[in-house]
Amino acid sequence: MDMADSAPSPLRQLPAVATLLASPQAVPLLEAHGRIATTDAIRAALEGARHALRSGAAAVPDIDALLVSARSQLEGRPASLRPVFNLTGTVLHTNLGRALLAEAAIAAATEAMRHPVALEYDLEEGARGERDDHVRELLRELTGAEDATLVNNNAAAVLLCLNTFALGHGAIVSRGELIEIGGAFRMPDIMARAGANMVEVGTTNRTHAADYRNAIDANTGLILKVHTSNYRIEGFTAEVSARDLAHMANTAGIPLLNDLGSGSLVDLSAYGVTREATVREAVAEGAHLVTFSGDKLLGGPQAGFIVGSRASIEAINRNPLKRALRVDKMRMAAIEATLRLYRDPDRLAERLPTLRFLARSRDDVAAQAGRLRDRVAAHLGETFRVEVGMCNSQVGSGALPLDTLPSAALQIHPNGSQRTLDELAAAWRGLPRPVIGRITDGALQLDLRCLDEADEHIFLSNLTGRA
Structure with a gap:
């Protein structure tokens, strides 16, 4: 063999x-x-x-x-949920996690993860407490509302309010406010899931007080006003103010729910952003319930806040759905720390990343682009041409949809084909810390509004794969 x-x-x-x-x-x-x-x-x-x-x-x-x-x-199996450089020009980018938390909120959440906390324990009485108590007084102070509660996001806040007051009853809403936002979230769907009977009034562009009054009957549970956060109807339009709707609701003995969507606790015009009505102003207009988000203009973690009359909040807290929608101890700690920052408005933009990014001037961003241009160009070589260009940033997450913020960007043009640019964008998404820009007008545009000066060296090192 x-x-x-x-x-x-x-x-x-x-x-x-x-x-x-x-x-x-x-x-x-x-x-x-x-x-x-x-x-x-x-x-x-x-x-x-x-x-x-x-x-x-x-x-x-x-x-x-x-x-x-x-x-x-x-x-070679990096975590799926990992940090990226958001150079898209959208400050509150839904797909990239919206607001960055303040250091105080990060520290508070870390402590809550590391130790047992008095989440539902009354330290004075030595008995069971309420988790909402950690932020109730802060929210009352900052909004002027009689009472407050919170759930895990604003969609949940709206759903909980509708389910509490309009289950099996009519919820009157203007046709011009039946919004759809990202992820195919539609207000009519939320109303249906809440068990409310949607009662549409008015037309897409014009709704009058008489439309609401004529729709109120014995089966009406509430009136709903929705902030059209991601679009605007202009031209031949009419809408009824929240103040007038609140008076109408009080006369009829039913609540008004005013959903602000993003919601801001401060006058944004002080930071160079177009003014939006604050939550305090919405409360003062007389709505029984006002809902708004935590991770958008407020600059905190994902949450849905509900503020309003004491009787309305008590009814919401008795709803069994409230437990299913509550926030955990880490988020509660971060929310409390974020809200505390608003008690010191003089240093708010310094401490809150969202406001710091929104308030950056074009000159400041352009100066940063100038510092980085030669280094990025040297890394890319002869295949690309790197320029500093002017651009406009967006707030994002449906907030201030028509407003832009003057900004500056590194604009990377291919010296070859468009395919080369697509390949570069894909390669930078594959870096240890992915770089996310956007391709526009034949260039990969990196809007630097959301790049902190302290992170510049990390950004440059990351391009060589050493981050």
């Missing part, structure tokens, strides 16, 4: 999974990634080796080579 015929198959020479796991070289992988992930990576490395041998590879990989392959797989 030919000795070559009796030689074991190369596939049979591959070590077993158990052998690889038991080797000293596997210890660092097990310690870093755990047994399950390491075992899966070793199996994948062995399958890759089998495929190579079947395809004609001459050498059987040894234990070291197989474990190097396994380590590459383990370390």
Whole structure:
């Protein structure tokens, strides 16, 4: 018999999974990634080796080579939810997580994660407490409302209010306010899920007080006013103010729910942004309930706030849905810390990233672009041309949809084909810390409004894959 015929198959020479796991070289992988992930990576490395041998590879990989392959797989699986550079020009970018938290909020959330906290424990009485108590007084102080509560986002806040006061009853709303926002969120769908009977009044562009009055009957649960946060109707238009609707609702003995959407606790015009009615002003107009978001113009974590009359808030807190929509201890800690910043308005923009980004001047952003241009151009080489260009940023998340903020950007033009630019954008999305810009007018535009000066060196190092 030919000795070559009796030689074991190369596939049979591959070590077993158990052998690889038991080797000293596997210890660092097990310690870093755990047994399950390491075992899966070793199996994948062995399958890759089998495929190579079947395809004609001459050498059987040894234990070291197989474990190097396994380590590459383990370390090549970055977390899916990881930091990116938001250079899109949209400050509150829904797809990139909206508002960045203030350092005080980050510290508070970290402490809540690290330690037990008095979330629902009354330290003075030594008995069970209410989690809303941590922010109730702050919200009353900042909005002028009699009472306040909160849930996990503003859609939940609207749903909870509708379910509390209009379950099986009519909810009167103007046709011009039946909004749809990102993610196919439609107000009619929320009203249906809340169990409310939607009663549309007026037309798309004009709704009058008589339209509301004529729709009120014995089955009416509430009147709903919705802020058209991501669009504006202009021209031949008419709408009824929240103040007039509140008077009408009081006369009829039904509540008015005013959904502000983003909602701001301060006058944004002080930061160079177009003025929007504040939550305090909405409360003063007489609405029984006002809802607004925490992670948009307020600059905090995702949350939905409900402020209004004491009787209305008490009714909402008795709704069993409230428990299903409540926030956890980490978010509660971050919310409380964020709201506390508003008690010191003189230093608010300094401490709150959202306001700091919104308030940046074009000159400031342009100066930053000038500092970075040569370094980025040197990194890209002759394939691209890098210029400093003027552009306009957006607030984002449906806030101030027609307003832009004068800004500046690095504009990267290809010296070759458009495909080269697409490839660059894809490559930068694959960096250790992905860089997200936008392609417009034949250039990859990196609006630097949301790049802190302290992060410039991290941005540059990241381009070489060393971040």
